[in-house]
Amino acid sequence: MLLKDRIISSFSELNSSEKDSYLSKLRYQSINLFKKNGFPSSKNEEWRETNINSILNQDYKIFSKRKKNLEYQKIEKMVFLKEKNSFILVFIDGEYNFYLSHKYNNKKKNIILSNISSQKEEKIKKFYGKLLRKYDAFNSLNTIFSNDGGYIYIPNNVYLKNPIEILHIYTGVESKILLNPRNLIIVGKSSKVKIIEHHKSLKKNLLFSNSVSEIYAFDNSEIEYYKIQDDIKGDNLIDNTFIQQNLYSKCSVHTFSFQGNFIRNNLNFYSNGENTSSSLYGISLLSGKQLIDHHTLIDHLYSNSYSFQLYKSILLEKSKNIFNGKIFVEKGIKGINAFQKSNNILLSDEADIYAKPQLEIFSDEVKCSHSCTIGSFQESDLFYFQSRGIPEKEGKVLLLLSILEEVLKPINILKLKNIISNKIKKKLGIYL
Known part of the structure; x- marks a missing residue:
C-alpha cells in the first residue's frame, strides 16, 4: 500500500473521543485539507527539484505498536552536553521519556521543560498550529498524527545559561514507520535561551520522521537554535520550523546536515514587530546518494529589520544539495537590510547543486541582496x-x-x- 492510501485508511483509527476540543477540531480540519489536496507533485514549484517518490512510494506504518526502553547509560553516550545542570528532553521512537529527561524544576522561575501532551489545552491552544499559515501536506500529516512532542516555556526576564537539548532516538525496533514529532517553544520578553536538537538512529532501518516546530520569540528575547542532522543513516527527515519574532527579538538557526538518505528543511521566519534580527546558517556535507534540500523563507512584515542567510555545502560522490532562499518585503515596509549567500564546493563530477535565490520586494526603501558561488x-x-x-x-x-x-x-x-x-x-x- 502506498503512503497516501495508508494514511487515508488510518484516519478511522484516530481517537475521536473529544471531537469538540481545539486539538481535535484542528486534526479534522487537517484531514479534510489532506483529502482535498494530497501530496505535492513535481509540477509544484516548491518541489520541482526534489523527488519525493522515495518517500511516497513506501508503505510506512502509521501507528507504532512495539515499544523499546533504553537504559540511561546508553542515552548518556548520545548526549552532546553532559554538564550536571544540563536540560535534556528525550524522545524514543517519537514518544517522550520522562525518566531519561532532565527537566528544570526551579518553580521560582516558572520554567517548563516537558512534553506537549502533558499540558492543558487552554495553555497551548493560543500557540499550537497558529504559525502553519498555508497548506502543506507534511504539516497537515503532523497535525493529524502527532501525539506528543517537546514543550518549552521560558517566562519573561529569564536568562537560561545552560542549553536545552532535545534528543530524538530511533531504535529501529520497527522498520518503515512514519513518526510525527512536534515542538512548541515559547520564549518570553527579554529572555535568552539556547536549544540543541539532534537525531540518532540505532539501526539502519527505513524510517520517515516528519517534524514540525513552532517557535515564538517575544519582545527583546534571544533564541539560538542548533539543528544537528547526523547519525540518521538511511532515514528520511522532513523538518518544518516556523518562527514568529516580536519587537527587537533576535533569532538564529544553525543547521548542520551530515548524514541522511533524504532531508528537507523548511525554515520560515515571520517578523511580528519592528527591529527584529534573523540569522540563518547552514552546513551540508554530503556523500553517496544523499539529498539535502534547504528551503528558507524570511517574511519582513515590519520595518527596520535585519536578516542574514549563509549556507555552505561540500558535495561528494553522487550527492545532491538544494538551496532555495526566499526574502519577502511587504508593501510600505522600510529600512530592511536582508542578505543571503550560498557557497558550494563540488568534489565529484556526479554531484549536483541547485541554488535558487528569490527576492520579492514591494518597497523601495530597502537593501536586499544575494550571492552564490560553485567551485572546487x-x-x-x-x-x-x-x-x-x-x-x-x-x-x-x-x-x-x-x-x-x-x-x-x-x-x-x-x-x-x-x-x-x-x-x-x-x-x-x-x-x-
Whole structure:
C-alpha cells in the first residue's frame, strides 16, 4: 500500500473521543485539507527539484505498536552536553521519556521543560498550529498524527545559561514507520535561551520522521537554535520550523546536515514587530546518494529589520544539495537590510547543486541582496600546502575547514562547536 492510501485508511483509527476540543477540531480540519489536496507533485514549484517518490512510494506504518526502553547509560553516550545542570528532553521512537529527561524544576522561575501532551489545552491552544499559515501536506500529516512532542516555556526576564537539548532516538525496533514529532517553544520578553536538537538512529532501518516546530520569540528575547542532522543513516527527515519574532527579538538557526538518505528543511521566519534580527546558517556535507534540500523563507512584515542567510555545502560522490532562499518585503515596509549567500564546493563530477535565490520586494526603501558561488579546489592553494610539507589529503581537509569556518564561528557553545568540527574532520578524512 502506498503512503497516501495508508494514511487515508488510518484516519478511522484516530481517537475521536473529544471531537469538540481545539486539538481535535484542528486534526479534522487537517484531514479534510489532506483529502482535498494530497501530496505535492513535481509540477509544484516548491518541489520541482526534489523527488519525493522515495518517500511516497513506501508503505510506512502509521501507528507504532512495539515499544523499546533504553537504559540511561546508553542515552548518556548520545548526549552532546553532559554538564550536571544540563536540560535534556528525550524522545524514543517519537514518544517522550520522562525518566531519561532532565527537566528544570526551579518553580521560582516558572520554567517548563516537558512534553506537549502533558499540558492543558487552554495553555497551548493560543500557540499550537497558529504559525502553519498555508497548506502543506507534511504539516497537515503532523497535525493529524502527532501525539506528543517537546514543550518549552521560558517566562519573561529569564536568562537560561545552560542549553536545552532535545534528543530524538530511533531504535529501529520497527522498520518503515512514519513518526510525527512536534515542538512548541515559547520564549518570553527579554529572555535568552539556547536549544540543541539532534537525531540518532540505532539501526539502519527505513524510517520517515516528519517534524514540525513552532517557535515564538517575544519582545527583546534571544533564541539560538542548533539543528544537528547526523547519525540518521538511511532515514528520511522532513523538518518544518516556523518562527514568529516580536519587537527587537533576535533569532538564529544553525543547521548542520551530515548524514541522511533524504532531508528537507523548511525554515520560515515571520517578523511580528519592528527591529527584529534573523540569522540563518547552514552546513551540508554530503556523500553517496544523499539529498539535502534547504528551503528558507524570511517574511519582513515590519520595518527596520535585519536578516542574514549563509549556507555552505561540500558535495561528494553522487550527492545532491538544494538551496532555495526566499526574502519577502511587504508593501510600505522600510529600512530592511536582508542578505543571503550560498557557497558550494563540488568534489565529484556526479554531484549536483541547485541554488535558487528569490527576492520579492514591494518597497523601495530597502537593501536586499544575494550571492552564490560553485567551485572546487584551487590547484594553487593545494600547491601552497604541499610546498610547506603538508600532504595533499591534509591540505584538502584544512582548506575545506577554512571555507566552513565562516559558518562555524557564530556557534556560541564551545563544546558543541568542537563536536561539529570533529564530525566534519572525520567525514572529510574518510572520503577525501
